[in-house]
Amino acid sequence: MTLLAIAGAVAVVALWWPTAVVTASAPALATAIAELAGMIGSYLVCVQLLLIARVPWLERLIGLDRLVGWxxxxxxxxxxxxxxHVCxxxxxxxxxxxxxxxxAYLGLFDLYPDMLTATVGTAVLLLAGLLSAQALRRLLPYELWYWTHVTTYIAIFLTFLHQISAGPVFAGHPFTRGLWIAMYVATxxxxxxxxxxxxxxxxxEHRxxxxxxVPExxxxxxxxxxxRRPDLLSVRPGQFMLFRFxxxxxxxxxxxxxxxxxxADGLLRITVADLGDHSGRLRALRPGTKVLLEGPFGGFFGRRRRAGAVLLIAGGAGIGPIRGLAEQFARLGRSVVVIYRASRPEDLAFYDEFTSLPSIQVITLVGRRDELGFxxxxxxxxxxxxxxxxxxxxxxxxxxxxxxxxxxxxxALGVPERRVQFEELSFA
Structure with missing residues (x-):
C-alpha cells in the first residue's frame, strides 16, 4: 500500500515536471514549488479518502484501525x-x-480563476485539521467533530474546481485534466x-x-x-461495526x-459505556428502532494458534468484546482466564454470564490504584x-x-508479541 502511494506521488511529479518553470528567478521558483505542493497535496487528499472508504480488500489486508491511523x-x-501551496x-x-x-494574496484573485471557492475550501480543510488535533478533539462532542469532517467533502470539491481551472498542468491540457478528474471520480x-x-x-437484506x-x-x-437474514450475518465476537440508529x-x-x-439466530449484541451524549442516549432506544450497519471490522478475534489456553484482559467498556471472545473460546474447549479491571464494584457487568460458561475463570480487580496502593x-x-x-x-x-x-x-512475563492482540477503545 505504501509503495502504491509513493508510486502515485512519483506519477504526480512526472505530470508536473513538463510544465514547471524552474529558473533562478525567485518568483518563478516560488510558483513552481507552490504548484508541486498543491498537486501532491491534492493527490494525497484522494489517498486520505480511500483509506477510510471502507474498501473491503483494503480493510481485510491492513485493518480499519491502522487505516484510520494512516x-x-x-x-x-x-x-x-x-x-x-498558499504560502x-x-x-x-x-x-x-x-x-x-x-x-499579495488578494492579488492572486486577479490572476487565477476560482480563487474564492479555493479560499473557502482551504479554510474548511484547515478548520477540520485543527479540530482533529488530539488536545482539541477530546474537548469536542463527537457529533461536532464528525460533521466538521463531513463538510470537508464540500471543501474538497471547491478546491478541486480551482485545481483544474488554474493549474498549468491541467489548463489547456485535456489529457492530464481528464486523468485528474478520473482520479477524483474514482475516489x-x-x-x-x-x-x-x-x-x-x-x-x-437484513432489516x-x-x-x-438492557442496563448491565x-x-x-x-x-x-x-x-431477518441470519444466514447472511457474518460477524465474529470481538470485531466491531459502525452503527447508525x-x-x-x-x-x-x-x-x-x-x-x-x-x-446466533440472527441476534448480535453491543455493550457500550456511558461516555458521552451519544452513548448516554442508547438507554432511551426503543425496540423496533431500525439500524444501519457497516462492517464488520477488526481482527480482534481468536485464531487457532499454538497456545491452547487464553488470557483475556478487559478494562471498563472493554468487557464487551472480551465477553464475546470468552464464550467463543469456552465453546472451543480452551482454558480461559478473564481479568476484569474496574474502578468501582457497580461498574462490573456480565459476571453471572461468565460464571455460567464452562472452563472460564474470572478474576475481578476492582478499585482505583491510589486506593489499592498498587x-x-x-x-x-x-x-x-x-x-x-x-x-x-x-x-x-x-x-x-x-x-x-x-x-x-x-x-515482562515472557508472553511473545505474536500471541498478544490489543484493541484500544479510542477509534471513535
Whole structure:
C-alpha cells in the first residue's frame, strides 16, 4: 500500500515536471514549488479518502484501525502541503508586486480563476485539521467533530474546481485534466458505494432492528439487534461495526461499537459505556428502532494458534468484546482466564454470564490504584493471578493507558508479541 502511494506521488511529479518553470528567478521558483505542493497535496487528499472508504480488500489486508491511523498521518501531510501551496503562491506575488502578504494574496484573485471557492475550501480543510488535533478533539462532542469532517467533502470539491481551472498542468491540457478528474471520480465512487450504498443494500437484506435495551451496570448498556437474514450475518465476537440508529439523536452519525456476544439466530449484541451524549442516549432506544450497519471490522478475534489456553484482559467498556471472545473460546474447549479491571464494584457487568460458561475463570480487580496502593495490572500482580501467562494467548481490550501498561506487563512475563492482540477503545 505504501509503495502504491509513493508510486502515485512519483506519477504526480512526472505530470508536473513538463510544465514547471524552474529558473533562478525567485518568483518563478516560488510558483513552481507552490504548484508541486498543491498537486501532491491534492493527490494525497484522494489517498486520505480511500483509506477510510471502507474498501473491503483494503480493510481485510491492513485493518480499519491502522487505516484510520494512516488517514490521520496523511491528513497532516496534506494540510502541510496545502499551506505550503498558499504560502509560496503568496510569496511569488509578494515579490512580484511589492505589496504586503495580504495584498499579495488578494492579488492572486486577479490572476487565477476560482480563487474564492479555493479560499473557502482551504479554510474548511484547515478548520477540520485543527479540530482533529488530539488536545482539541477530546474537548469536542463527537457529533461536532464528525460533521466538521463531513463538510470537508464540500471543501474538497471547491478546491478541486480551482485545481483544474488554474493549474498549468491541467489548463489547456485535456489529457492530464481528464486523468485528474478520473482520479477524483474514482475516489468519490468508492466512498459512495462502500460508505453509502453498501450499508443501505445490507439493511434491505437484513432489516436490522433493536430488540431490547438492557442496563448491565451503572455505566454499561447492552443493545440487542436482530437480523431477518441470519444466514447472511457474518460477524465474529470481538470485531466491531459502525452503527447508525435511525432515531432522534442518533441518525446524523455512525459510531463504532464492538460485538459482545457470539452472534446466533440472527441476534448480535453491543455493550457500550456511558461516555458521552451519544452513548448516554442508547438507554432511551426503543425496540423496533431500525439500524444501519457497516462492517464488520477488526481482527480482534481468536485464531487457532499454538497456545491452547487464553488470557483475556478487559478494562471498563472493554468487557464487551472480551465477553464475546470468552464464550467463543469456552465453546472451543480452551482454558480461559478473564481479568476484569474496574474502578468501582457497580461498574462490573456480565459476571453471572461468565460464571455460567464452562472452563472460564474470572478474576475481578476492582478499585482505583491510589486506593489499592498498587497497580493490579503490573507484571508482579498479573504473574500472581495468572502464573502460566507466558503459555497463553492474550487478548487485551480497554482504554489506551491500560493497553500500554498491560503490554509492558505481558512482555515482562515472557508472553511473545505474536500471541498478544490489543484493541484500544479510542477509534471513535
Amino acid at each position: 488517514h490521520t498521518v496523511v491528513g497532516a501531510a496534506t494540510l502541510f502541503l496545502v499551506l505550503a 509560496f503562491m503568496t510569496l511569488s506575488q509578494w515579490i512580484t508586486s511589492g505589496h504586503g502578504p495580504i495584498g 468519490a465512487a468508492c466512498i459512495v458505494f462502500w460508505r453509502v450504498a453498501t450499508p443501505l443494500m445490507r439493511f434491505a 436490522f432492528e433493536v430488540v431490547s435495551v 451496570s451503572a455505566r454499561l448498556t447492552s443493545v440487542w439487534i436482530r437480523s 435511525l432515531a432522534w439523536g442518533h441518525l446524523l452519525s455512525a459510531h463504532p461499537y464492538s460485538i459482545s456476544n457470539v452472534p 497497580d493490579p495490572l503490573d507484571a508482579e500482580s498479573l504473574g500472581f493471578y495468572v502464573p502460566d501467562a507466558a503459555q497463553r494467548e492474550a487478548f487485551v481490550c480497554g482504554p489506551p493507558a491500560m493497553i500500554e501498561k498491560t503490554a509492558e506487563s505481558l512482555k
